Every structure is written in C-alpha cells, then in structure tokens.
Amino acid sequence: MKTCRVPWWSKHNMFRKKHVLSIGFILVLGALAVFSFKQTGPAQARLESSRDRTIHGRVISKYGPVENARVRVAGTETYALTDKQGRFELPTGQFTGEKLWVTAGKEGWFNNALAANPSGPMKDIFLYPIYLNDHPQYRFISPKTCARCHVKLTRYWDQSKMAHTTSNPKVLDMYYGTDALKRKNVAPGYKLDNPDSGGNCVTCHAPSVAASSPQIKDLKTALWSARTEWDGISCDFCHKIRKVLADKTRPSGRAPILERQTPVKGSSILVFGPYDDVVVPPMAASYSPVMDQGLFCSVCHSHSKKLANSKTWDPGKVYTASEWKGFGLQDNTYLPIQSTYQEWKQWQDQLPPDDANKGKKCQDCHMSWRKKMLPYDNYVVDGQAREMWGTYRSPKNIRPHHFDGGTEIQLKTALSMEIEGKITGNRLNINVFITNTNGGHWVPTGETMRSVMLLLKAVDSNQKPLKMIKGSVLPKWAGTGKIEKGNYAGRPGAMFARVLEDDNGNLNVPFWRATTIAADTRVRPKTTVTLEYVFALDDPEDEPTVEARLIYRPVIKTLAKKKNWVAEDILITSSMW
Template sequence: MFLYGEVGKYSRKAYLPLSLFQLFFLQSVVFASQFSGIVVDVKGQPISNAVVRLQGTSFLTLTDQKGHFNIVIDEVISSKYITAWKSGFYNGGQPVSRENKEYRIILISIPLSDNQKYKWLPPSHDQMPRPIDSTVEVKPCQVCHPVLTEQWRNSAHAGSAINPLFLAFFNGTDAYGGKGIGLGYKLDFPNSNGNCTTCHVPALALDNPFSADPNEAQGVVKEGIFCDICHKINGVNIDQTGGYPGILSIKLQRPADGHQTFYGPYDDVFPGDDSYHPLYKNSQYCAPCHNGKFWNVLTYSEFQEWAESSYAKENIHCQDCHMKPDGKMTRFALEKEGGVLRDPVTIPSHLFFGVRDRVFMMEAIDLITQANLAGDTLKVCVTVKNVKAGHHYPTGNPMRNMLLLVDVVDGDGSSLLMNKGERVPVWGGVGTVEEGNYAGLPGKGFAKVLKDLLPYPDGRRKRHFQNEYPAPHWRPTLVESDDRIPANQSDVSNYQFHVPKTLSRSLHITTRLLYRRVYKNLLDAKGLKIPDIEIARKNLIIKR
C-alpha cells in the first residue's frame, strides 16, 4: 500500500521522474519492495501518526496506533535511509536494507527549553572563530551548505542590519554618513532606539527589543537575518494588529550546551540534529516581520494583505514565490556532509526574491494600453493588473511606490497636451524630468501615503521636528490614501489628449511603470542614488 497525509500531499505519479532521476545518478539501489517496522521513543513506547518516508522520495506513510508502518513499492529506489518524524521529535531513521526486513526507528524528543546563553553559529568562514564553550563541533553553515549560504549572502536578509538605506533613515544621515541630513528616526526621537532591530537585527533585539541600537551590532549578530536564527524558530504568535513585530512574535528553541537543533522543511534529513516543522512552508513564518504597526497604523501589512487574498484560500504561501526553486540544485547540502539527492523543484532558493530582482518584479505586474483616435481627441485607457503578487503591489515599507507614466508625442517628438485624466502626484518628484521628477505629468501613483497626524513642531510632546510629506512611518500618522493594487485585481485609468487638426503624422504612445524603493524627495534629501526600476513598458503607434 502507499499512503500519504498532509505532509506528503504529492501524488506518486507526480514524483515518478524523481525516482528515475535518483536511479540515474546513484550507484546503490534498493530492490526491496516492502518496508515495514515500528517507530518508538527512547523508552520503547510506540509513536502513532509519525511520518515514515523513504529518504529523498515521495514514498511515505503514517504509523498506526501501535507505531507500526508498512510501505509497499513497485520500483527500485536509491534511498540510504528510511526516516521517521513527528512533531516534538528529531528526525530519526535506519539504514535501508537491500532485502525485506523489519525496521525499528527510535525518535528522540527535543527539549522544550530555550537556552538564552546559546552562541549563534556563523553563516560563513569570515565570522570564525567564535568562543567555543561546548562539546559541539562548530561549523559555519557554509561548510555543509555552500550554495544556499552564497544565495543568502546575496539576499536582502543578509544585509538587513547594515543596509545603507535602513541606517540612513534610522540615524538621519546622508549617503556619506553626514549627520542631520534629511529624515531620520534618531533625529525625531534622539532618546530612543525604537524597535527597528526586532526585524532588522533580531539577535541583537532578543534581550532588549525596545532599545537595541543597530549601530552596535557585532559579529554574527551583525549578519542580520542569518541562517542559525531562522532555523531555530519553532513557533510564531500572529498578532493581527501588528503590535509585536519581529522577534517579539517569534518563539525560539536554542539547544543546551553540547547539543544542537535545526528546524526546516524536510522530514527526512537524517542523520543529524534536524527536525521538520510545517511552519517553514507557511506564510505565518514570515508574518512577524511583515505585519508591523507603528503607533496605530498597520505600516507593514504584507501578511494581512496575503491573508485576505485568494492566494491564502488557494494555499499559496510566501515561500512559493519568494523562495521559488531554481530548478537546478539537486542537493541543499554537500554529498560528503550528508546531502541527499533530491528533485530540484523541492529545494527552495535562499535568494529571497524581492525588490532587488527586476525580472521577479516584472513578472508580478501586467500593463495593458489601449488607444482610440476620433477627430481631434485621442483617448488612452491603461490597465495595470497585479497578476502574480499575493499581496498589494507595491507593498512593504510605505516609502515604496510605483508610478504610471503616460506620454504621447507626435512625429516630431513633441508631447501632446492632456486635457482630461489623472496626473502624477507631488511625491512623484518636483523638478526636471531629466532628473527623474514626474509630478504633474499624465499618469498616476500607487502607494500607501502617510500623513503626519499632528502639526509639528509640537513643544508639548517635545517633538521638535517639521512636517514632512509623505510622512515617515515611525511618526504618529494616518493613512491619507492607499491606491495600491491588491492581489489579482486591476487599476484602470483614462487619459484624453488634444490632437491638432494640422497634425498628419503618426502618434507615438508610451506607457511605463516605474518602481521606487523610496519617495523621490526623501531620497534626494539624503543624496542617495537608487535607480528607478522600470517594470513595464508598452509602445503604441496610432496613424492619423
């Protein structure tokens, strides 16, 4: 028989190429057709409803009430181990025999305590050495997982503590470290460090979440959102209001000295100190840092946007898009370190695709442009559709924004006058077009725009800063407008241009979508140069 439950929701037919793939690459194959036995704890007590799997395959079953299991297959496999897992236990296993035999798999329970004195493992060699005060062999993550570590190193997670944009707006500095330039949390609240580190530098915030200073991060902690802290998470508390961001909503399980624990998305990683946790394939894992409130405004609302979308109803999670497999990697760990040969579609990327990846951003949006010329009037209809983002577009930090630009020129390159339609808002940039300022031009903006809640300066509350527009999210604010595009929804805007009767040549219509990580005026004030990301462009020619 072949059984599968929630953790093995893949059909046998869908995984047939995996078995052929393994057979091609591995020399030792197993010809046994039946795998049966029992799963017990260290006291010999049977464990029911444990997941038993032939390592690296989709062949699995659940143990019965007496801990017994039986898997029957009709093809050769190349698994080295038959593994078992249940919540609260490390993954266990036994070497696979070439012949039919009874297996006895012992599962060891994971201690429930969290060792607050645990010393974090460094991601890579450049963080070695570290103080060694235990009997556990200390290996940087890079030793066993060089490809994944390199992917992570090139991701935004790896730079969350030292991101120049983050530090510039936290400290109130410019691109060169000059103080008192533009906006800054510390300029507004010089006697507070806030709770920024709960997401940006979580290991630093563990002991002091409301006053840790990101500028003081050292060693492994300065790696930001690094491997070891992510793989020690065994629970999250979802606060729908977003009032407990980052580490405040995360439950860690750090092992005692002389021991180790790693949680992850596989129930068959064995041997080792690993345990499967379904959270690692669920959007709830991402919620603590993507569901955050400042004052009374849900500033970071990505998780809520996803939860209210069709993606949540269809069981499509953050990891399915932002950790999409590259389709090439066949082992997430080196073979000599125990890495199991797997179907590439089962190994998630650790690049954590996002605003740094133009192709990824382009794939999420669709731009449709239609035009009709009647007499001396040209009508342009533009549809912007969120086709692949499981949340609003744009999303995340409310400084992020997107501009739609609509330009119509005649055969000589002169722009036509728009006499009806929307225009790019003031936060699109005031100044010359050559310098990326588009306020007042035909088009529109997409953003969650915040406005200062109170008039400043406010001497009664010792808030001596000036009003800013759009307002920074760390101040008391209100949402002035939010015209971002929810998942699977569209925005339609119409524009009307006057076409002189004397014009006999063709009209050239160009529509563009530009993505910006920060409002133009706030970026310019700091001298930061972050290029616009053109994520869509359409060109039409209308003949007179």
C-alpha cells in the same frame, strides 16, 4: 487374392473420427494457449512483484507509539503517516538495491532513520522528543560555520538583503538621521525625533541580539555587540524557530518561539527545518512545518503602530471593509505600516479550493530558482559533506536562500500592462490596464518609501506633446526638475503606493511620524486597475502615438535627494499605441 473392401459408411465414419480428433486437438491447443497467456513469465512476475513491494514497521518512543510521524525513503516526495499504533506501510516498488534509508520525523521530535530491505518488515524507528528548555544565554552560530557544508545556499543568502539587515546603510541613515555622505542631522531620522528612545528596530533588523540581549535597542550597539554573530538575519537564528505565535507586544503582532539548546556532548547543532528526512551527525534536526509556511515570514513582514493618546483615524476613506478586517488590527487606533503577510493571507483566504493559486506561499516566489542559477542543485550540501551525508532531492524541493524581492526579475513577472486607444473627432481616448498577475500581495509592498509609477507620453506625428484634457497626473513627490533625471511630477500618469501622512498634512512621512494613511493605491493580487485619459488633437487625421511606461521606484524622489542615496528606477514594462 481376396481383397477386403471397406463399406462406404465405414469410410465416412473414419473421416468423422479424424475430423473430431483434429477439432479436439485444436481446442486443446487453444486452451493451452489461453492458459499460457494468463500465466506470467519470470520477468513479468518480478516486475509485478516489485511494484507491489512495501516496507512496513513502527515508529515508537519511550512513551509508546508515535502517531502521525512522516515516514519516507530519504530524499523522496512520497511519505506515509503512522497510525495510532505507530505503524506504517511505505510503497518501495520504484527502488532498486539492497538497502534503503528510511527516515521518520514529526514536529516536536528529532528526526531519525534506519536502513531497511526494499520490502518486508523493518526494525522500529525510535524518535526522541525535543524537551522545551530554551536557553537565552545561547550564543548563535556564525553563518561561516554553516557555509562549511552549505556552500551554495549560504552564498545565495550572503548576496541577499536579508543577510545584512543590521548594517544596511539606508536603514542606519533613517535610524540616526544621517545621509549617504555620513553627514549628521539629515532628517528624517528616528533618533533625531526620539533621542531618548531606542525604538524596536532591532526586533527584525538584529533579531539574534534582540533575543539574546533584549536590553539592547540601538542598532549600532547591536551591530557591534559580542552577542552578534552576523550583520543581519543569520542561518542559526531562523533555524532555531520552532513555532510562531501571536504576540501583541511586538511590531508585527507575532513572535518567533525559539528553542536554543547546546548538546551536553558532541558538536551537533539543533536545527528546525522543512525536511523530515535529515538525519546526519553534524545536526540534530527536527521537522518544523512552519518553516515552509507564510506564517513564518509574518514575524517581520508585518508592522502596525499604535497611535499616541488614543488618537483614531478613518480606515473607511482608504480601504474596503474586508481589506481593513484582513489587516487583523484591534481598532482604528492602530495604523498598518507594513502588511505584506496580511495582504497575502487575505488573498489566499478569498480563493476557492480549486483555484490554481490556492496554497501558494511566500517561499514559492522569494526562495525559488532563477534561470541564472542553472544547473539547479540536487543537494543542500556541497563538497565532502555531500560525499558523506548528501541526500539527492528534486530541485523543486530545495529552497535557494536568495530571498529575492523588489528586483527586476520579480517586478517584471508581478505586473503586466496593456494599452488601447481610439480617436473620436479631435479627441484621443486612451485606456491603460495594469494587472497584478503574479504578486501574491499588493504591489508594491513592504516599506512605504517604495512606489510604482505609470508614466504616459502622448505626441502627434511631429513629436509635439498632446494636451491632456482628462486623466490623472503624477504628484509632486514624483520629483520636480528635469525629466532626464527622473523627475515626473505633473506629467500624465498615476502613482501606486501606500502614503503615510502626519498631523500637519505632510505626505510620505516615516512611520514614527504618521498619524493616518492618506491613500493606498497599490495593485491588489489578480486585479486590474483601469485608467482613462483623453488628449486633444489638432488634426483628427493625424497619427499620434502614446508610450506607457510602468516604473518601480525603490525610494521616493524627495527622500532620496535629502539622503543623497543612489536609488535607480526599474522599468517593469512599456507599451506603445
């Protein structure tokens, strides 16, 4: 049988063909792999698609498109602003579900909302303007009405001093010249010095009555007036403020512009607030940015006095040129009594844009959460109202209405203190550093009866007091008498306060008697006060100790004694050397 032999060159050629085919097959597989890698699978395609989802639409009114309206999914932090044509595009990739509640709000307009699909076009959101038609005869609503839905918020508020400014016993004692035992003719008292004048206390201590019945000036008349809805500053009063404007006729130099309206039909309550996404039947809500600004607080947390008979005083003896300018007073015929707002604003204006404290405002500290409030809330309404209309929010976007100020919690976070010492021969040198670490205003601030004291106690190893040979001592109004009862006059230390003085040289007088400011040693924001003391040592080899205490006193000792008030000191911090 004849066999056919394949030539050697032919075998080699076949091997080359197989090799080429193998390489080609591998390249094809590689190409397919690369192609497959670039293609998204169904799950990844859905993920990328959801990330890119947006809702787009318009905000309009009967006057045409509404520009710069804030549009968001209710309760979220991200919002979009409408353009000149009222158009917006809102990212919705993070949401799941069939429908979203899309809201729109703008200052001067009622908030509104529509349900929308998670992506694509939606129907126009229609906004209605708030017509400026304030009704002075409006009857402010009792906080009890607000408490039906806002249970926790009103509970916080009711425990604050803000809720009871008209009935505050100390305020009434200072106004009428009484004491805690209800005895009359216990000076000082505004009505004792000015029997024919009602003053302007109701402007801030009974603001709803001052707005509704401006003829009422007397505090007790305001307290028992039929136009009074509460014994202090109520929910409805603050939430009727749509704007704050300058007004030189008021003690603070600023006035709240109210919009008091009652609906023709139904029971909706017109309210202004910091939310642009509140759209619920009980309230006709309107977004008001001033509600979340320091300017809102300036209506009452500021007070200046025009001196009588064009009398002047010398601010340069107490304040730097920039501090005096920051008070914003017309000239030196005006006396700054309370300047909390100006202190904060001056501090903010001086901060560079990249400072971490830039933009920090009153509400951030005085309407913030406390550990004792845990667990923090995610709703501003409770009970059945939450079931029907509640909007889930981050706690950082909810302001608990406790208006905390001058409390142990606030004070301990506001001021810090350090102490250092060195023995040189028979001398003990002590330096104390007091820093306003977190106060956005001067500390203490507000009412001038408040003070902060540094109290030093230096003793040798046998607990014998050391003689101070250099340094300041506490003034007479720190209290004379037994130290166990909080009387520290003449002891090593320092006082931080704004001290009002009258024409007779009397210190710590009430504002209506004041004609000048004797001193203002309060601690400015983010500044450190350094105090130096030197004590004599009998034995240079001894081991002395120094205790420094920083104490907040809500009422000057001499005044508290006159008025029989219970006003407990608060220990801010202490340090040993």
